[in-house]
Amino acid sequence: MEFSTQTTASPHQIKTAALAAGVYADGQLSPAADVLDRAAGGRLRAIAKGEFRGRLGSTLVLRDLQGVATQRLVLVGLGKREEYDARAHASAEQAFAAYCVSARLTEGVSTLASNEVKGAASMRDRARAAAIAAGNATYHYDATLGKPDADARPKLRKIVQIVERADASAAQQGLKEGAAIAQGMMLAKTLGNLPANVCTPAYLGEQAKKLAREFKSIKVQVLEQKQIEALGMGSFLSVARGSYEPPRFIVLRHAGKAPAAKTKAKTPAGPVVLVGKGITFDSGGISIKPAANMDEMKFDMCGAASVLGTFRALAELDLPYEVIGLVASCENMPSGRANRPGDVVTSMSGQTIEILNTDAEGRLVLCDALTYAERFKPAAVIDIATLTGACVVALGSVNTGLFASDDELADALLAAGKQTLDPAWRMPLDDAYQEQLKSNFADIANIGGPKAGAVTAACFLSRFTKAYPWAHLDIAGTAWKSGNDKGSTGRPVPLLAQYLLNRA
Structure with a gap:
C-alpha cells in the first residue's frame, strides 16, 4: 500500500473518495472536523450532538455534504477526549481504513494526524501507527481457499495523511517505517x-x-x-x-x-x-x-x-x-x-x-x-x-x-x-x-x-x-x-x- 502526506489543502477542499475527520465522545470536534463543520454550515456539530456518539472506532458516513468537496465524509469516533492516547489514535486510523476496505475504495484521506494525542506521541510515532493500522485493516487470508474470491480482496491501495508543513518530514518517515x-x-x-x-x-x-x-x-x-x-x-x-x-x-x-x-x-x-x-x-x-x-x-x-x-x-x-x-x-x-x-x-x-x-x-x-x-x-x-x-x-x-x-x-x-x-x-x-x-x-x-x-x-x-x-x-x-x-x-x-x- 502507498502512504503519503499532504500539507496544502484545507480539509473541505479535498477531493477524494473518502475523507476521515474525528469526533470525540462528548460531541467535540477535532480541529479538521471543526473546519469541515464551518464549511458545511454547522451540520457536523449538530450530528455530533445527536445521532453520532463518538465511541472509539465507530464511523458514520455523510455523502455529498454541501460545502465539502469529498464524496464521503467519514466521521470517526475518538472516544473520550481525555483518554485519546496513541493506542486510541491507532484504533481510529484502523477504523477509517477498515471502512475504506468495506466500501471497496481504492484510496482515502485522513485528517486524524492533527488530533491532539495524550502522552505527546511524536508525529513520527503517530504516522507509523497509522500505517501499521492500515496494514492490519487490509490483511486478507485466502491462501488455502479452493476458489479464492478476487473481489473479496481489499482494493485499498493508497492513504494520504493531512499534516502541517512542519510535520511533513517526520510523518513521511513514520509512514515509511510503518509500511x-x-x-x-x-x-x-x-x-x-x-x-x-x-x-x-x-x-x-x-x-x-x-x-x-x-x-x-x-x-x-x-x-x-x-x-x-x-x-x-x-x-x-x-x-x-x-x-x-x-x-x-x-x-x-x-x-x-x-x-x-x-x-x-x-x-x-x-x-x-x-x-x-x-x-x-x-x-x-x-x-x-x-x-x-x-x-x-x-x-x-x-x-x-x-x-x-x-x-x-x-x-x-x-x-x-x-x-x-x-x-x-x-x-x-x-x-x-x-x-x-x-x-x-x-x-x-x-x-x-x-x-x-x-x-x-x-x-x-x-x-x-x-x-x-x-x-x-x-x-x-x-x-x-x-x-x-x-x-x-x-x-x-x-x-x-x-x-x-x-x-x-x-x-x-x-x-x-x-x-x-x-x-x-x-x-x-x-x-x-x-x-x-x-x-x-x-x-x-x-x-x-x-x-x-x-x-x-x-x-x-x-x-x-x-x-x-x-x-x-x-x-x-x-x-x-x-x-x-x-x-x-x-x-x-x-x-x-x-x-x-x-x-x-
Missing part, C-alpha cells in the same frame, strides 16, 4: 495462518530463500538433517526425530549498508541475532495434548514467522548494521522414534537434558539455536517463542512476556513495544528458580514442575546464553487469537522492528 512493519506483519500472519501440511519446515526454508531473492541485502542458508547432525544439535534433532517431516535450520543475514565515511555513527560491536522457534505443528509428542483446539498448534511456529517478518521489514528499511536470524524448525509428533519421558539427550553445548515432558519441546529446539548464536559474537540475542501456557495465564493476550539477562536490552525492548503499541512485560529470572530444573540423571531437566512455568522455561534457556546479552520473548498469549477472530496477529514484528530501528 515496512505492516508488510513484515502480513508475512508473519500468513505463515502463521497456513496449515501445518503446507507450512512445513521445508516450506519455511523456501520462504526464507524467497526473501533473499527479493532483497539483495538478505543472504540465506538452509541446513538440512545431515548438516544439523554435523553441528551436534542433539537436543533439536531429538524433537524432530518423531516426525516424517525432516527438520530445517535456517540462517538469515542482513548485511546492512556500511556507514558513510564522514558520518560519526558507530557500527554496533556485533550483530543482533533473532532466534525463532519454528515448530510447524506441536502435538505434544508422547505427552500428547488434548484434542480440543489442537488445530491451533499450527501457530507454534509464530516465533519463526516473526523472525522472517522482521527480516522483510528491516530489508525494506535498509538498516545500516548486521542482523542475523536463526530459525530451528521441525514438527513435534508421536511415533516409535519420538522422544520419551525420561530420555536424556545431549545439546550442542554439551549439556545433557532429561526430558520429563515431551510437550516442553520448544526449549529443546531453542537451546541449540542459542548455542549456535555464539559464533557471531553478537551484541545481543533475542529469542521469540510460543513457549508456555503459563505465560498466557500470567499475562493473557495483552503483553508479551519478556525475560532478560541484561537490563539495557530489556529496557530497549520495552520502549520499542511501547512505541509500536506491541507491549511486553518484564518477568523475573532469579537464580532461585533454577533449583526447580535439577535432575538426578542429567545436567538439567526440561521442565521445572507446575509452579512458575514461564519463568523456569526462561531459566532453562538462560543456561545456554552466558556468552552474550540475551532476551527471551514468550509470545504464547500474543502470537494468535482464538475464537471467531482466530488467526495470527503478526506480533511481535512491530516490537522487534522498532528495536532495530532505534539501534540505528
